[in-house]
Amino acid sequence: MTGEKVRVVVGDDHPLFRDGVVRALTSSGSIDVVAEADDGVAALALIREHGPQVALLDYRMPGLDGAQVAAAVRRDLLPTRVLLISAHDESAIVYSALQEGAAGFISKESSRSELVDAVLSCAKGRDVVAPNLAAGLVGEIQRRNDSDTPTLSTREREVLVHIANGQTIPAMAKQMFLAPSTVKTHVQRLYEKLGVGDRGAAVAEAMRRGLLE
Structure with missing residues (x-):
């Protein structure tokens, strides 16, 4: 790809901002904006038509938002990497x-050089998150991980192991020296915490969450 420009589709519903983005990208000398939406x-249709390496899209657009376009691109196994740009910096939105399926998320407050660097990095297969969004994203991931892992009691963990081993409630009751009705209560609480x-x-859910080795 030496000497070849990175082919990009740009999508934004604000013409003045879109024009500024296109000028910033094309003036770099390394990027060719092949279409605008x-x-x-329209952005998704242009991605299908042109097959650019990168689609730089506003997060909020009419019709489909940028994240929905990214999801469609991933679903249909298109080669384009979707880089979202937005004035919104909420960590939940970025996450x-x-x-x-977005390959990156940058701020509309990014400088021209940051914008160009983000597109070029994205074209090289790197995931891109603007520095001012990264800290919030890390916190969001941690919060979701914490909330995704339920706190099981000692009995519930014991029941989980027995379930994984295929034991019936009467067999569990005998091994745990508990009444079958008590074991059944522990099983029900375990199901509720796992959402199953x-x-x-x-x-399956316990393994996904790392509760079973």
Whole structure:
């Protein structure tokens, strides 16, 4: 790819801002803006048509927002990497967008050089998060991890292991020296904490959350 410009589709529903972004990218000499869109539906159509390396899209657009476009690109296995840009810096928004399939998230307050660097980095396969958003994103991930891991009692953990080993409630009751009704209560509480309704789902969810080795 030596000497080849990075091909980019730009999507933003504010013409003045979009024009400024296009000028910033093209003036770098390393980027070729192959198409522009003013809504998410048009942006997705242009991505399909041109197959750019990067789509630089506003997070909030009519039709489809940037995260929805990113999700469609990932779902359809398109080669384009979607880089979102927004005036919104809420960590939950950034986290959700990255989960949907965006390759990066930068601020509309980014400088021209930061904008160009973000697009070029994204084209190289790197995930990009603006420095002013990174700290909030780390905190959001930590909060979600904390809330995603339920606190199980000693008995509930013991029941979980027995369930994973395929034991019935009577067998568990005998090994744990408890009444079957008590074991059943522990099982029900375990299901509630894991958000499941049966044994198989409980084991699968516990493994996903790292509660079973």
